[in-house]
Amino acid sequence: MTHEVPPSLPPADAAAPPHGSPGSLPPADAAAPPRGGPGGPPGAGPAYPAATSAAPASAGPAAAEEADVIVVGAGPAGSATASYLARAGVDVLLLEKAQFPREKVCGDGLTPRAVKALIGMGVPVREQDGWVRNKGLRIIGGGVRLELPWPELSSYPGYGLVRTRLDFDEILARTAQKAGARLIEGVTVTGPVLDDDGRIVGVKARLAGDSRGPGGPGGRPPGPAEPERSYRARVVVAADGNSSRLSLAMGLSKRDDRPMGVAVRTYYTSPRHDDDYLESWLDLWDGPRQLPGYGWIFGMGDGTSNVGLGMLNTSDSFGHVDYRDLLRRWLAGLPPEWGYIEENRTLPIRGAALPMGFNRTPHYTRGLLLAGDAGGMVNPFNGEGIPYALESGELAAEFIAQALARPDAAGAERVLMAYPQALKAAYGGYYTLGRRFVQAIGNPKVMQFATRHGMPRPALMRITLKLLANLTEPRGGHATDRVIHALSKMTPAA
Numbered sequence: 001m002t003h004e005v006p007p008s009l010p011p012a013d014a015a016a017p018p019h020g021s022p023g024s025l026p027p028a029d030a031a032a033p034p035r036g037g038p039g040g041p042p043g044a045g046p047a048y049p050a051a052t053s054a055a056p057a058s059a060g061p062a063a064a065e066e067a068d069v070i071v072v073g074a075g076p077a078g079s080a081t082a083s084y085l086a087r088a089g090v091d092v093l094l095l096e097k098a099q100f101p102r103e104k105v106c107g108d109g110l111t112p113r114a115v116k117a118l119i120g121m122g123v124p125v126r127e128q129d130g131w132v133r134n135k136g137l138r139i140i141g142g143g144v145r146l147e148l149p150w151p152e153l154s155s156y157p158g159y160g161l162v163r164t165r166l167d168f169d170e171i172l173a174r175t176a177q178k179a180g181a182r183l184i185e186g187v188t189v190t191g192p193v194l195d196d197d198g199r200i201v202g203v204k205a206r207l208a209g210d211s212r213g214p215g216g217p218g219g220r221p222p223g224p225a226e227p228e229r230s231y232r233a234r235v236v237v238a239a240d241g242n243s244s245r246l247s248l249a250m251g252l253s254k255r256d257d258r259p260m261g262v263a264v265r266t267y268y269t270s271p272r273h274d275d276d277y278l279e280s281w282l283d284l285w286d287g288p289r290q291l292p293g294y295g296w297i298f299g300m301g302d303g304t305s306n307v308g309l310g311m312l313n314t315s316d317s318f319g320h321v322d323y324r325d326l327l328r329r330w331l332a333g334l335p336p337e338w339g340y341i342e343e344n345r346t347l348p349i350r351g352a353a354l355p356m357g358f359n360r361t362p363h364y365t366r367g368l369l370l371a372g373d374a375g376g377m378v379n380p381f382n383g384e385g386i387p388y389a390l391e392s393g394e395l396a397a398e399f400i401a402q403a404l405a406r407p408d409a410a411g412a413e414r415v416l417m418a419y420p421q422a423l424k425a426a427y428g429g430y431y432t433l434g435r436r437f438v439q440a441i442g443n444p445k446v447m448q449f450a451t452r453h454g455m456p457r458p459a460l461m462r463i464t465l466k467l468l469a470n471l472t473e474p475r476g477g478h479a480t481d482r483v484i485h486a487l488s489k490m491t492p493a494a
């Protein structure tokens, strides 16, 4: 079935990057899969969908409905996946239900791990580009206030960043677009298109009115709901966030045996808006119980602070606490001159879930790869999700580009099946440790003990910071790095 194509979509290659563009990846054609399908010998097996790949640049508008790869969701995971795929010369369609700029509930804090991933993607992160730098993490708890600079490492920069998701996600999506990905905003994916074997060969979607294709605004005026249309591809990536309807429709639901967090945040105008440390507060109390989680204050550099708190489902209080009220009670105890009072609040308090420790698996099945929150990749130790979204996007792109270049379906499938193993090798042991950690601090007595006895020991807290933010040298490095590594490697990646 063919459908009309949004008028603003240029032909497939219009936004392709010039050969030899920056970055360490090969020139656009080097890893490009053979156009027109896997090209395997006749009878190589039907596991891989037949020739639905991108048409040549000269093809008519209908060709825009097909691509080598469809990425659903242009958050950090989707934009990273699409960016790296496009840089490898793969024809990729990036479908996003919202229109940029759009808000996203987040703390807006980026550790050096996220900064490294941004640099790898080619995103300029200079202060003159609007980024606010931070030097480290200030932790307050048990009556102690500790300033811990980010560790000096060869593998990660010594600074973090802050940027509103309103800007951040658009920057990433435009980066993917510049690399050559075909971004379509205002397209809500409603489900998979399956072949007879139950393998995903595309997605069904509805186009909202006023859609914008590549090239920015100028799409159609708002109108009645569009009919459902379909987009076809050889591989699909679910990067549609925590609820990942696409994964659900493919039978991949959340795992109950993995931790989950909930976090709420808002913004206040504050004299502390240009704080050069990220600040976290461990003293969150539900009556006599210290809760497993923390409050944060991140200066946005624009006259406001992002203020929020998150907690884990390993506590008995989880689900019984009114998080907005908890936030207000915590803020009521802070110095009034910081300005975190109702009159200075600039946005509503909003919350969302933090899917942790691989809470949706397998990360590959029947033509569908999962990246970022869709695959439950938030770090259980600290609730950070952006670096893992960016890194898993890069990894997914690497596997897909290799798979598409295999001459036969079986070979391609073998490559894609190895993606979950690569994720496990990267994070599995560390996330297992994280699960044990959150289980332990779910007990208020353990949380209290850790705060009371950890905080007065700066040397111990410096090591803890490395562990919690996953900032160690992968090879060599300080003895503490080697210990953390050994622990992660020894712990089974379940």
Ligand SMILES: Cc1cc2nc3c(=O)[nH]c(=O)nc-3n(C[C@H](O)[C@H](O)[C@H](O)COP(=O)(O)OP(=O)(O)OC[C@H]3O[C@@H](n4cnc5c(N)ncnc54)[C@H](O)[C@@H]3O)c2cc1C
Residues within 6 Å of the ligand: 072, 073, 074, 075, 076, 077, 078, 095, 096, 097, 098, 104, 105, 106, 107, 108, 109, 110, 114, 187, 188, 189, 190, 239, 240, 241, 242, 245, 263, 264, 265, 308, 350, 351, 352, 353, 354, 371, 372, 373, 374, 378, 383, 384, 385, 386, 387, 389
């Ligand atoms: C309150 C809070 C604070 C946080 N603070 C931090 C922090 O300070 N630092 C940090 O590193 N992490 C933080 N996180 C976690 C972080 O926000 C996520 O881990 C991160 O956004 C995951 O990126 P993603 O691309 O996987 O998913 P998302 O960012 O959720 O992106 C998914 C995208 O898919 C789109 N989409 C969804 N469904 C469809 C559909 N059907 N069709 C088309 N498009 C669709 C969405 O519109 C969205 O653009 C926080 C989370 C919360 C809730």
